[in-house]
Amino acid sequence: MTISIRNLEKVYKLGTEKGKALEVRALDGVSLDIEENEYVAIMGTSGSGKSTLMNILGCLDKPTGGEYSLSGIPVHKMSSAALAKVRNEQIGFVFQSFELLAKQTALKNVTLPMIYSRANWLGAKKRAKVALQRVGLGDRMHHRPNQLSGGQRQRVAVARALVNDPSILLADEPTGNLDSTTTDEIIALFQGLHDSGQTIVIVTHEEEVAGHAKRIVRLRDGKVVSDYPTEDDPVHQEFLRAKAATAVRLAEAAPA
Amino acid sequence: MIIFAPILMLLRVLSQTVLLALAQIFNNKIRTVLTTLGIVVAVASIILIMGALSGMQRGVLAEFEQFGAKRVFMDGTLPPSWRGKLNWREVQLQEDEIEAIREHVDSLDMLCAMYYGTYSVQYEEILLEAISTVGIEPSWHDIENREIIAGRRFGSVDLEQARNVCVINEKAIEELNLPRDAVGEFILLSGRRFKIVGIVETIERAAMFGGGDTQTEMYIPITTAMNLNPNGWINFAQGEMKNPDDADNVVAEITFVLRKMRSIEPDEDDTFDVQVMQNIIDDFNKIALVMTMITGVVVLVSLVVGGIGIMNIMLVSVSERTREIGLRKAMGAHPLVILMQFLVEAVVLCLAGAAVGIAVGQLGLLGVRNMPFEMLEGAAAPGWAIALSAGLSAAAGIGFGMFPAIRASLLNPIDALRHE
Numbered sequence: 217m218t219i220s221i222r223n224l225e226k227v228y229k230l231g232t233e234k235g236k237a238l239e240v241r242a243l244d245g246v247s248l249d250i251e252e253n254e255y256v257a258i259m260g261t262s263g264s265g266k267s268t269l270m271n272i273l274g275c276l277d278k279p280t281g282g283e284y285s286l287s288g289i290p291v292h293k294m295s296s297a298a299l300a301k302v303r304n305e306q307i308g309f310v311f312q313s314f315e316l317l318a319k320q321t322a323l324k325n326v327t328l329p330m331i332y333s334r335a336n337w338l339g340a341k342k343r344a345k346v347a348l349q350r351v352g353l354g355d356r357m358h359h360r361p362n363q364l365s366g367g368q369r370q371r372v373a374v375a376r377a378l379v380n381d382p383s384i385l386l387a388d389e390p391t392g393n394l395d396s397t398t399t400d401e402i403i404a405l406f407q408g409l410h411d412s413g414q415t416i417v418i419v420t421h422e423e424e425v426a427g428h429a430k431r432i433v434r435l436r437d438g439k440v441v442s443d444y445p446t447e448d449d450p451v452h453q454e455f456l457r458a459k460a461a462t463a464v465r466l467a468e469a470a471p472a
Numbered sequence: 473m474i475i476f477a478p479i480l481m482l483l484r485v486l487s488q489t490v491l492l493a494l495a496q497i498f499n500n501k502i503r504t505v506l507t508t509l510g511i512v513v514a515v516a517s518i519i520l521i522m523g524a525l526s527g528m529q530r531g532v533l534a535e536f537e538q539f540g541a542k543r544v545f546m547d548g549t550l551p552p553s554w555r556g557k558l559n560w561r562e563v564q565l566q567e568d569e570i571e572a573i574r575e576h577v578d579s580l581d582m583l584c585a586m587y588y589g590t591y592s593v594q595y596e597e598i599l600l601e602a603i604s605t606v607g608i609e610p611s612w613h614d615i616e617n618r619e620i621i622a623g624r625r626f627g628s629v630d631l632e633q634a635r636n637v638c639v640i641n642e643k644a645i646e647e648l649n650l651p652r653d654a655v656g657e658f659i660l661l662s663g664r665r666f667k668i669v670g671i672v673e674t675i676e677r678a679a680m681f682g683g684g685d686t687q688t689e690m691y692i693p694i695t696t697a698m699n700l701n702p703n704g705w706i707n708f709a710q711g712e713m714k715n716p717d718d719a720d721n722v723v724a725e726i727t728f729v730l731r732k733m734r735s736i737e738p739d740e741d742d743t744f745d746v747q748v749m750q751n752i753i754d755d756f757n758k759i760a761l762v763m764t765m766i767t768g769v770v771v772l773v774s775l776v777v778g779g780i781g782i783m784n785i786m787l788v789s790v791s792e793r794t795r796e797i798g799l800r801k802a803m804g805a806h807p808l809v810i811l812m813q814f815l816v817e818a819v820v821l822c823l824a825g826a827a828v829g830i831a832v833g834q835l836g837l838l839g840v841r842n843m844p845f846e847m848l849e850g851a852a853a854p855g856w857a858i859a860l861s862a863g864l865s866a867a868a869g870i871g872f873g874m875f876p877a878i879r880a881s882l883l884n885p886i887d888a889l890r891h892e
């Protein structure tokens with residue numbers, strides 16, 4: 217079991233008003249198991265707690281309750297120093313806004329996680345090059361982020377997330393800032409990674425994107441409301457039917 | 473392997489952070505210059521003041537050395553505890569005291585009492601007022617070791633008969649417009665006829681020993697001098713000891729003789745002062761130490777001011793780069809690595825300031841060496857001052873960089889990433 221969470225809670229305390237504690241229950245008892253080599257999409261309306269969940273899965277944030285074990289190790293008990301090591305070795309995180317260092321080349325950006333890695337420090341440059349080639353940017357290594365397209369930037373970010381061979385790749389709306397063509401680029405990239413055995417969890421608003429995952433988990437108000445394999449997910453199936461119908465209608469409307 | 477792992481880790485982090493810090497400084501050149509100004513000033517002043525001071529110290533010590541390590545000086549003094557009971561006239565050295573020292577202090581090789589006066593001096597049309605005239609004994613020639621260029625030195629007959637003879641220096645010949653070979657000429661000293669019997673060489677001396685401008689010097693036998701102005705005391709005596717290692721003995725013996733002559737009780741202070749060269753050197757070193765300490769305080773204050781500037785800019789840097797810190801943490805940077813990164817940056821900043829300060833200080837010393845003061849010719853920053861200023865700057869970097877660095881290291885990764 218790669219990821220196993222039980223009754224995960226995240227409560228934001230926003231102070232008090234009229235004697236009552238103001239709080240947001242961003243996660244309200246989430247339980248979830250994700251196996252090795254799974255490709256899971258997390259969906260839900262805005263504010264449903266997707267990012268909060270991803271940040272906790274990525275050990276960027278700590279839950280206020282519940283349990284989380286990653287590859288069998290209970291991480292919810294760990295100190296922030298120990299979590300740094302977990303993030304470095306086990307987790308690859310892709311952000312919606314890329315989060316590349318603007319003044320550094322693609323190669324330098326991809327090297328970053330290895331600077332903090334005990335195992336991969338030596339030979340970091342070589343590994344970074346391999347990672348960039350893997351995402352199809354072998355010819356863009358010495359470009360800075362502002363010399364790259366959005367899709368290319370996100371691919372640099374993916375290469376950076378993969379460079380330490382993480383057990384899970386977490387992506388919070390990786391296509392949120394991209395147009396449909398570059399979205400397809402990233403989807404294809406993820407598909408390839410999944411085919412080569414990478415465990416992937418992705419947050420998305422788009423059914424189209426979610427459709428490439430093998431499983432869809434839906435959140436509402438900090439709770440899991442549905443969890444199906446993609447082909448059994450009623451909402452997604454409804455989306456596919458509607459899409460097909462639109463296609464048919466478009467085809468009928470088109471002159472013969 | 474287990475032992476080397478932390479060392480390797482440290483090296484890895486250091487190499488990484490130093491490069492990062494240099495890049496950061498390079499990217500913010502103007503800001504760096506403004507920020508490190510305090511450090512630059514502090515370090516430049518350490519280098520400059522310590523360089524000038526130690527140069528001066530060397531110069532003065534060399535001067536003393538030339539004076540001779542065997543010299544002993546004595547004169548009467550009026551310590552506070554004796555004020556009211558005695559006046560300054562009553563503590564001056566007496567002839568019989570000098571005789572007693574001559575007789576009883578065996579470690580003294582030579583002794584010369586000296587008696588100062590200021591008189592008008594005239595040769596033909598030229599009249600010079602207020603010329604300092606020193607009454608001396610023949611032993612003066614040996615103690616001062618000054619060459620007689622022409623004529624002769626004083627002999628015991630001159631003293632015994634209190635002859636009206638004088639020895640002058642070349643400056644006096646010039647000032648009085650005497651013939652080149654002035655020996656045998658007569659001058660009027662305080663209205664009396666004095667025969668010039670010898671010309672003594674002029675010795676270049678530093679300003680603090682009454683040198684600087686060469687002056688007219690006029691020497692007469694001490695007995696003659698005492699007849700000219702019978703005060704009944706001697707201003708000053710100088711001697712030479714047999715062995716410079718005997719300094720403490722000589723001082724003790726002279727003190728013993730004088731206390732006995734003056735009937736000073738054991739619990740009373742000396743009404744005279746006996747100094748050997750080493751004492752004077754010690755005194756000078758004390759003054760130099762005090763000056764060094766004052767400089768130290770000034771430098772410390774400016775280092776603190778500079779350090780606060782560094783702290784301020786580091787805080788700005790941390791808040792500007794909050795997202796970057798968040799990203800680095802998300803990528804697995806240990807909090808201590810982040811701490812190191814900002815500490816190293818602060819230290820590199822301070823050391824850059826120190827390097828500029830050292831350069832500025834050295835340039836300043838170049839200027840000081842070219843100033844028209846003989847004493848400052850040897851001004852050069854001692855190695856320890858350079859090391860100390862670099863060390864202090866690094867310490868300021870660590871001290872004042874610590875707070876911003878801790879702040880950065882404690883940031884929660886997700887909050888840092890969401891910053892702005």
Ligand SMILES: Nc1ncnc2c1ncn2[C@@H]1O[C@H](COP(=O)(O)OP(=O)(O)OP(=O)(O)O)[C@@H](O)[C@H]1O
Pocket residue numbers: 228240241242260261262263264265266267268269
């Ligand atoms: N730092 C915070 N302080 C207080 N409340 C927060 C904080 N972060 C998130 N929340 C709240 O927690 C809830 C869940 O937020 P979250 O960002 O996880 O939503 P999301 O599902 O990712 O939404 P979106 O699709 O818009 O990104 C929201 O109600 C949000 O207002």
Ligand SMILES: [Mg+2]
Pocket residue numbers: 266267268
């Ligand atoms: Mg979100």
